[in-house]
Structures are given as C-alpha cells and as structure tokens.
Amino acid sequence: xNNLNNLNNLxxxxxxxxxxxxxxxxxxxxxxxxxxxxxxxxxxxxxIIGNYNIQSTEQLKKIxxxxxxxxxxxxxxxxxxxxxxxxxxxxxGYGDCDDKVILGGAMLRTIGYHIFITIASLNIDWTHIxxxxxxxxxxxxxxxxxxxxxxxxxxxxxxxIRMYYLY
Numbered sequence: 001x002n003n004l005n006n007l008n009n010l011x012x013x014x015x016x017x018x019x020x021x022x023x024x025x026x027x028x029x030x031x032x033x034x035x036x037x038x039x040x041x042x043x044x045x046x047x048i049i050g051n052y053n054i055q056s057t058e059q060l061k062k063i064x065x066x067x068x069x070x071x072x073x074x075x076x077x078x079x080x081x082x083x084x085x086x087x088x089x090x091x092x093g094y095g096d097c098d099d100k101v102i103l104g105g106a107m108l109r110t111i112g113y114h115i116f117i118t119i120a121s122l123n124i125d126w127t128h129i130x131x132x133x134x135x136x137x138x139x140x141x142x143x144x145x146x147x148x149x150x151x152x153x154x155x156x157x158x159x160x161i162r163m164y165y166l167y
Contacts, residue, residue, distance in 0.1 A: 035086025035106025042110045055135045064152050067145040097146040115166050120158040
C-alpha cells in the first residue's frame with residue numbers, strides 16, 4: 001500500500017457523525033499540549049532517543065517502539081470514555097487509542113514534531129484515533145501504536161479518515 005497516496009486522500013471526508021467529537025478532540029489536544037510541557041515526559045523522551053536535536057525516522061521509530069511495547073492497549077472500562085493525561089498513561093503503562101495518542105503526541109511535540117490527530121472509521125461512527133507525524137526531515141509518518149495489525153508507518157485504507165493539525 002502506498003502511504004503517500006493514502007495521505008493525499010486524507011481530507012476527502014468532511015462529515016463528522018460522532019457525537020461530541022469536536023469537544024473530545026479539543027480535550028485531547030489540550031492534554032497533549034500539557035503533556036509536552038511536562039518535564040517527566042520530556043525526560044522519558046530523552047531517555048528513549050538520546051540526541052533529541054536530530055529529527056529522523058529512526059528517532060520516531062524509537063518512540064513508536066517504546067509506546068507499542070511498553071504501553072499496553074486496554075479498552076475503556078464499561079465503554080465509558082476516559083481520557084488520561086500523558087503522565088498518567090506513562091505511569092499506568094496502559095491506555096486505549098485515545099490515551100496512546102495523548103502520550104505519543106506529547107512525546108513527539110516536546111521534541112518539535114508537527115502532529116496531526118487523525119480519526120478513522122471502519123463503519124458509520126468514528127471509532128479509531130491515531131497520529132500522523134510530520135517534519136521536513138521525515139515527511140509524513142503514520143504513527144498508530146494501538147493495533148497489532150499494522151506496523152510503523154503503515155496506513156491502512158480506512159473507508160473514512162480525517163486529520164486535525166494540532167501543532
């Protein structure tokens with residue numbers, strides 16, 4: 001699958017059917033911003049990548065691997081939407097796709113990457129959230145650490161997808 005073609009088609013769907021989605025995305029954006037300013041999150045990123053001044057695909061892969069292997073995917077309890085801060089997700093060592101986006105977004109933003117919160121749907125409702133990361137050196141990188149089906153920088157062909165530029 002060609003990631004560039006998928007990225008070029010991301011803005012096709014303009015309709016949002018998920019009730020409360022806009023307010024949820026604002027909350028997630030605020031949690032990412034707060035997390036990116038948290039010294040505990042920044043120190044963890046520096047532990048993971050070492051030299052944080054050089055943006056690269058390898059640097060992104062190190063953060064991706066940390067999130068994929070160390071932050072376990074766990075669904076919300078009783079299908080009640082819960083959003084944790086980046087520090088809380090790091091401390092707990094688990095979270096759902098929203099929580100992984102919050103921690104991953106905070107980690108990436110603290111070292112200067114541009115991030116897009118991206119929502120996707122396999123059916124009628126918006127059911128999944130992940131990140132797309134951008135820098136001049138790396139271009140666009142698909143960044144979903146919540147699923148075992150896909151790997152680093154692989155963008156599935158979702159029927160509906162929408163990106164929100166965050167920072």
